[in-house]
Amino acid sequence: MEITIREEQGISILSLSGRLDLASGATLKDEIKGLLDKERKLLHLNLAQVEFINSSGLGVLVSIMKEVRLCKGRLTLSDLASYVQEIFEITQLSHIFEIFASEKEVMDSYQSETVS
Amino acid sequence: MTHVIDQISELLIQLQSPDFYERESAVRELGEYGRDEAVAGLVIAMEDPDLGIRELAADLLTKIGGEVTSQLLISFLAHDDIATRNLAAEILVRIGADSVPSLIAGLDNDDHDVRKFIVDVLGLIKDDQAVPAICERLKDDNINIVCSAAEALGEIGSPDAVEHLIETIRQTADARLQAVEALGKIGDPTTLPELEAMLETNDPMILYAAIEAIGHIGQKESVERLSGLLDHADNTIAEAALMATINISIANNGRIGCDLPLDKFTDFLFEGIRNKNDRITRFTLDRLSHWYGSNVIESLLDVLEHVDENDLDRITRVLGEFGGSVSHLIVKKIAQATTPVKLTLLEIIKEFIDDDIAGELLPMAGDADPDVRRKLAHILGMSGSPKVVPALKELATDKNGHVRSAAYGALGWLCSVEEIDFLFEGLNDKYSDVREAAMGALIFVGGPEVVRRFNDDLYNDDVERQRLAATALGMIGDADVVPPLLSAINHPEPSIRKSAINALAKIREVENTSPLILALSDENSSVRKAAATALVTINGEEAVSEIRLLLHDDDIWVRYHAINLIGDAGSKEHADEIMSCLDSDQDIVKIAAARALSKLGYRDAIPAIDSLRGDKNQDIVEAAEQAISVLQEVK
Numbered sequence: 002m003e004i005t006i007r008e009e010q011g012i013s014i015l016s017l018s019g020r021l022d023l024a025s026g027a028t029l030k031d032e033i034k035g036l037l038d039k040e041r042k043l044l045h046l047n048l049a050q051v052e053f054i055n056s057s058g059l060g061v062l063v064s065i066m067k068e069v070r071l072c073k074g075r076l077t078l079s080d081l082a083s084y085v086q087e088i089f090e091i092t093q094l095s096h097i098f099e100i101f102a103s104e105k106e107v108m109d110s111y112q113s114e115t116v117s
Numbered sequence: 118m119t120h121v122i123d124q125i126s127e128l129l130i131q132l133q134s135p136d137f138y139e140r141e142s143a144v145r146e147l148g149e150y151g152r153d154e155a156v157a158g159l160v161i162a163m164e165d166p167d168l169g170i171r172e173l174a175a176d177l178l179t180k181i182g183g184e185v186t187s188q189l190l191i192s193f194l195a196h197d198d199i200a201t202r203n204l205a206a207e208i209l210v211r212i213g214a215d216s217v218p219s220l221i222a223g224l225d226n227d228d229h230d231v232r233k234f235i236v237d238v239l240g241l242i243k244d245d246q247a248v249p250a251i252c253e254r255l256k257d258d259n260i261n262i263v264c265s266a267a268e269a270l271g272e273i274g275s276p277d278a279v280e281h282l283i284e285t286i287r288q289t290a291d292a293r294l295q296a297v298e299a300l301g302k303i304g305d306p307t308t309l310p311e312l313e314a315m316l317e318t319n320d321p322m323i324l325y326a327a328i329e330a331i332g333h334i335g336q337k338e339s340v341e342r343l344s345g346l347l348d349h350a351d352n353t354i355a356e357a358a359l360m361a362t363i364n365i366s367i368a369n370n371g372r373i374g375c376d377l378p379l380d381k382f383t384d385f386l387f388e389g390i391r392n393k394n395d396r397i398t399r400f401t402l403d404r405l406s407h408w409y410g411s412n413v414i415e416s417l418l419d420v421l422e423h424v425d426e427n428d429l430d431r432i433t434r435v436l437g438e439f440g441g442s443v444s445h446l447i448v449k450k451i452a453q454a455t456t457p458v459k460l461t462l463l464e465i466i467k468e469f470i471d472d473d474i475a476g477e478l479l480p481m482a483g484d485a486d487p488d489v490r491r492k493l494a495h496i497l498g499m500s501g502s503p504k505v506v507p508a509l510k511e512l513a514t515d516k517n518g519h520v521r522s523a524a525y526g527a528l529g530w531l532c533s534v535e536e537i538d539f540l541f542e543g544l545n546d547k548y549s550d551v552r553e554a555a556m557g558a559l560i561f562v563g564g565p566e567v568v569r570r571f572n573d574d575l576y577n578d579d580v581e582r583q584r585l586a587a588t589a590l591g592m593i594g595d596a597d598v599v600p601p602l603l604s605a606i607n608h609p610e611p612s613i614r615k616s617a618i619n620a621l622a623k624i625r626e627v628e629n630t631s632p633l634i635l636a637l638s639d640e641n642s643s644v645r646k647a648a649a650t651a652l653v654t655i656n657g658e659e660a661v662s663e664i665r666l667l668l669h670d671d672d673i674w675v676r677y678h679a680i681n682l683i684g685d686a687g688s689k690e691h692a693d694e695i696m697s698c699l700d701s702d703q704d705i706v707k708i709a710a711a712r713a714l715s716k717l718g719y720r721d722a723i724p725a726i727d728s729l730r731g732d733k734n735q736d737i738v739e740a741a742e743q744a745i746s747v748l749q750e751v752k
Contacts, residue, residue: 020625022595053623055594056563063530067501070469084623088592092557093526096495 002051004032012043012111014104018050026061033065042074045107049080054088066097075099077107125154132162141170148177153185160189163204175204179211187212187219194223194234206234210241217242221250229259236262240269248273252281255292263292271299279305286311294326301330309334313342325357332361335368340375347378356385363400371403379404380412387416391423398428405435414443418450421458429461436465444469448477456486463492467499475500482508487517494520498527506533513543521546522554529558537566544574544585556585560592568593572601575608575617587613591620599627606632606648611641618644622651630655634663642672649675653682661688668694676701677709684713692719699725707732708740715744718751 002025003018013036019025036044046062054062069076079101081089089095101107131143144162147155159181162174178186186208193205209216220242223235236254239247251273254266267285270278278299285296297315300308312334315327328346331339339361346358359382366373379386389397405417417432424432436443444466451462459481466474481493494512497505509531512524525543528536540562543555559567571593574586587605590598598620605617618636621627633655636648649667652660667679668691680695695717698710707729714722726748729741 053594053625055624056560056592057595059561060532060563088560091553091588091592092529092561093495093523093554094530096523096526097499097530 002028004029006032006036008041010108010111012045012108013041014045014047016047016050019052021048021051021054021058021061023055023057023061026058030061030065030068033068037068037072037074042069042072043111044069044074045077045079045104047080047104048078048085049082051082051085054085059088059092059094063094063097075111077101077110079104079107121150121152122154125150125152125158128155129158129161132158132165137167137170140165140167141173144170144173144177148173148180151181156181156183156186156189160186160193163193164198164201171204175208175211178208182212182215184215184219187216190216191219191223191231191235194238195226195228195231202234206238209238213242214244214246217244217247221247224250224254229257229262232257232259233262233265236265236269240265240272243273245273245275245277248275248277252278255281255285255289260289260291263289264295267292267295267299271295271302274303276303276305279303279308283308283311286315294322297323297326297330301326301333304334306334306336309336309339313339316342316346321351321354324354328354328357328361332357332364335365337365337369337373340365340373344375344377347381356382359385360397363396366400366403367396371400383412383416387420390420390428393423398424402428402431402435405432414439414446415450418446418462421461422455433461433465437468444474445477448474451478451481456489459484459486459489460492463489463496467496470496470500472500472502472504475502475505479505479508482512487515487520490515490517490520491523494523494527498523498530501531503531503533506531506536510536510539513539518546518548518551522548522550525551525554525558529554529561532562534562534564534566537562537570541570544582552581552585556589560589563593563595565597568597568601571598572604575601575605575613580610583608583610583613584616587616587620591616591623594620594624596626599624603627603629603632606636611639611644614639614641614644615647618647618651622647622654625655627655637664637667642670642675645670645672645675646678649679649682653686658686658688661686661691665691665694668698673703673706676703676706680706680709680713684709684716687717689717689719692717692722695719696722696725699729704734704737707737711737711740711744715747718748720748720751723748 002020005016007014015032017029021029033044066076077099080103081100089100101110125147128143128147131139134140144159147158156178159174159178163171165171165174178190190205190209194202196202196205209220217239220235220239224232226232226235232254236251239251248270251266251269254262257263257266263285267282270282282296282299286293297312300312309331312327312330315323318324318327328343331343343358343362347355349355349358362373362377386397386401390401414436417436421429421432436447447462447466451459454462475497478493478497481489484490484493490512494509497509506528509524509528513521513528515521515524525540528540537559540555540558543558544552546552546555559571568590571586571589574582577583577586590602602617602621606614608614608617614636618633621633630652633648633652637645639645639648645667649664652663661683664679664682667675670676670679676698680698683691683695692714695710695713698706701707701710711726711729714726723745726741726744729737732738
């Protein structure tokens with residue numbers, strides 16, 4: 002899995018590409034930990050290019066979410082491909098994660114929170 | 118002309134008829150004339166014993182308006198009957214600016230009651246042209262008229278009255294209150310010195326009015342002067358000073374540049390929110406982020422039921438910012454809250470749920486409302502605390518299916534391997550949502566034991582269990598599931614064979630693809646198509662040599678699918694075989710072949726595709742033209 006990271010309006014945006022499983026999940030976890038260590042607590046995962054995610058990948062995402070919560074950060078997801086969306090719905094993870102249709106909606110959401 | 122006068126005279130007589138319908142008809146007809154004589158008749162009808170006729174006459178008089186109508190109505194302001202008098206005043210107000218000259222002329226009336234009514238009516242009409250005449254009434258011999266004049270000037274709000282009102286404040290003690298209130302309504306900042314001087318008075322009524330007036334004027338320079346009254350011994354005065362400060366704060370977008378002793382006013386402010394006072398609500402919520410204290414949090418929790426959705430969002434955010442420190446207060450509040458508030462509070466607490474809070478929430482598993490139990494299940498699951506498992510298992514046997522579904526989902530998040538037996542039980546639930554939630558939980562738990570049990574389920578007598586097993590194995594998606602899925606390609610049920618193949622296509626990491634190659638000859642066309650897709654997904658271009666046999670499949674849609682796959686895979690090696698499909702007797706196959714050949718960039722196909730341009734099917738012609746256009750660009 003490839004992970005590219007960029008900063009936009011104070012939010013660390015991680016674009017993931019490929020398959021999210023145990024091995025690639027460990028890499029993702031390390032990246033997130035690195036960002037949290039640098040006090041980057043507003044994190045967004047763009048999953049548009051994630052074509053496959055298995056149960057280990059889901060476990061990794063939940064563990065990342067717990068980590069972000071502990072640091073009083075915020076984790077958002079967007080652009081879930083239909084298969085990923087299906088697995089999120091079946092496992093009801095859509096109740097745990099803040100999921101947006103697009104990155105623009107995510108940015109708007111952060112923006113409105115700042116304004117209010 | 119005489120004829121019209123005669124007709125009006127008859128209608129005036131008809132107005133005296135004992136018959137309701139005759140009188141009503143007369144009023145309607147008089148309304149159509151709009152002449153002075155008819156107006157007189159309509160004014161008479163204002164005294165009719167029937168309310169409906171009186172209102173009809175009032176409507177018609179309003180419509181006609183004009184000087185004569187106004188003058189006649191003014192004469193009714195001295196009427197003995199209070200209802201008639203009020204009706205006349207009401208019509209004059211409705212006529213509005215047109216009646217003002219007549220009303221001004223009537224201010225010299227000898228009857229002080231009439232003068233007072235006229236002033237009141239002018240105040241309600243709110244027309245600036247009446248201001249000088251009303252100012253004159255501030256010197257009326259009758260104090261009631263002076264008071265009414267001050268009130269009317271406040272209603273009109275013209276700065277031209279300011280000087281006269283200040284004079285009244287200084288000279289006429291009995292009208293001081295009304296004059297102060299009027300200055301507040303006019304809102305002219307030049308009056309502030311006069312009003313601030315009133316803050317020294319011992320008269321609580323005047324003091325209250327002056328504070329209120331200063332608040333209405335809304336200058337932030339007044340805040341310091343008002344702050345001295347916030348600790349006034351009389352609570353009413355202190356609260357008036359705070360309310361005035363709130364008004365000034367709102368007029369200045371919250372920038373008043375001083376701290377306020379809000380703790381003293383917690384009850385007043387939150388009572389204001391409960392009573393839906395928009396200004397107090399806005400001010401209080403604006404201050405929340407820098408106003409701490411457990412009494413504030415408790416008060417906030419108490420007003421949740423009284424605010425609109427936007428304010429609720431703001432409070433939710435503020436409570437969220439306070440974090441875990443307020444969680445125990447929230448838990449305490451939840452116990453006595455209404456269902457909507459419980460749901461809101463659970464949503465807030467979700468943000469900082471931990472082991473301890475989860476433990477405190479456990480009694481809510483017995484809540485009467487299924488929405489609350491459902492939300493609770495989600496939140497308990499998010500806590501990650503093993504001690505909530507028994508409560509979640511209890512909720513997974515709830516009488517409500519949504520609650521059971523949420524509980525199974527939450528059990529999955531806890532990844533509790535010990536609960537595999539329990540989770541598999543959920544696959545037998547009567548509701549599909551619950552079965553899928555149990556399946557989702559098992560996908561989450563994963564691992565060799567779950568895979569083994571789902572593998573067994575592939576051959577369960579219950580077809581639904583077979584379906585869930587095939588889906589779940591695909592979603593678990595690790596190396597352990599590949600062997601059972603490969604075996605499932607030989608499953609007696611075609612839908613299971615297809616699900617297993619689709620799952621393998623998603624997993625991709627499949628070393629032994631022989632069962633998939635065999636599936637290209639499956640008796641079921643959907644299975645053959647799925648196998649072709651899976652092979653291309655797993656082996657890429659190499660798979661084309663296997664799937665090319667489907668170019669001659671009996672099923673037209675399998676042929677169509679195979680052509681598309683080969684075109685997408687980009688393998689020119691078998692382009693000749695696709696070219697043969699251009700001669701198919703099926704139009705859809707011809708179209709797919711032309712498109713595939715253009716994707717492959719196979720220029721040798723141009724003559725054969727060109728021959729399709731003469732086809733009678735326009736879709737074929739278009740596909741051929743597009744393909745040729747693409748191929749001509751290929752070097």
